[in-house]
Amino acid sequence: MTDEKRINDAKSSPFKLWDIAVVAVLIIVSFLPIIFTVSAQSEVKSIQITQNGNSENYSLSQNERIELADLTVVVEDGKVWVEKANCPDKVCEHSGKIHRVGESIVCLPSGVMIKIVGESEFDASTGEVK
């Protein structure tokens, strides 16, 4: 193929090499949001601790003790419970261990909500609450 022919071929196509490169990059970029949302869900269950309207997520697979101002949250073998609450009623200490998506422990006096979040067959649950 001569140089002249190559130039002619390029001229006959509506796209140049760089155009295709830009298009390819943009197509890849357009899928970025999906990658982000998929990676956010890659750990199926996690712990969400909310206090004063601020939420923080913790891993359910890592054993640890999370020290908050009024209570200690214990994570062990995929289960979560509350130890050493400084509140008068100790409702949260008596709430037992939680591990299923949607289950929560609430400490009303200190305004702490501990919830297991993740993929669930339900958007919400209805029932008596403490």
Added chain:
Amino acid sequence: MLGNIKKTVLIIIVITTFSLCSCVNGYTEYNGVVFGSLEVSLKVDRGWDTVNKMLSKIEEVDDSVSLTKDSYLARFNSAEANEKIEVDEHIFAMFTLAKTLYEQTNGAFNPTVNALSKAWGVDNEGIRKYCYGTDKPESLPSYSELQDLKELLTLDAIIASKENDRYYLCKTERGVTLDFGGLAKGYCADLLKTIAKTDGASSALISISGNLMLVGKNLDTKKDWRVGVNHPRPKDERYACGITVSDGSVVTSGDYERYYEYEGLRINHVINPLTLCPVGIEYDNGYESVASYVVSATVVGESSLLCDAYSTAVMVLGVEEGAKMLQSVGYSGIIFTSDNKCKVVGDIQFTQSPTNYKTEYEIL
């Protein structure tokens, strides 16, 4: 000409990129404990403006009905006979609705029942000590003690009046008290729905301590909202069944979170104003357990306030009378009994029927 094609392709790609971003999540979400008493979840397809308006409305209602602070209701409760107490529009509205519901349910829904709750140790203080804590009451109230409280259990002893845009309540009998615990969350959920809709929301999930209000469909799944109904005896399983709802409220009353055991009796917080005993207990020369009673009543319908009141009324009325009452008002429901029976009233869309789970409920 060729340049135009390139431009068009580029524009399409750029638009695709941005539209993918925006459809990831159109919701503003709030989860938290509000005012030391309510577990609140809000999910609305509007901004923080709307969510903050909803949170202030919860505060406003909590300020009027809370019995733990100097609220309008607390002031009324400690008032003397014939003392006129000024209240706000929320208390006045709830009182008016409560009175209608009291008549409609033949007294099964009764917001003056707190005197009995106190005697049984299942008022707010008793629940903290006996249900959540490890204390046990010294004894159960004697039946004659309960009968003496009967005269305090009538809404007819409270007169509501409105003068020059101010609202007043007055009791004719000292000691008559109101507790809107079985009404206020539903009342509030209805107000929050109105705020969301006024701000143009087409999809919302509102949960105030288990009172659900659902607007439209879930935009993430593009389907009706899926709601799991908690199992009343959650040993191996969390849910008793699953349903779908769009545009409506779901409220459940049950005997399984707030109760304590006393000499083999299960004393739970729902008191039957007609028998003077907690649901599941009867008096026959001594207290004994009822063989079959309602342990969970889920009510589905348009108004959360009505769902709230009806779910309590169904627990009190029992499965047969409760089902009849729901039918007569056109609300749907799922009622579970202590002997593993289940009654479905009206049109309920199940994703998981009560027979699908491990507990084998006999469908009535």
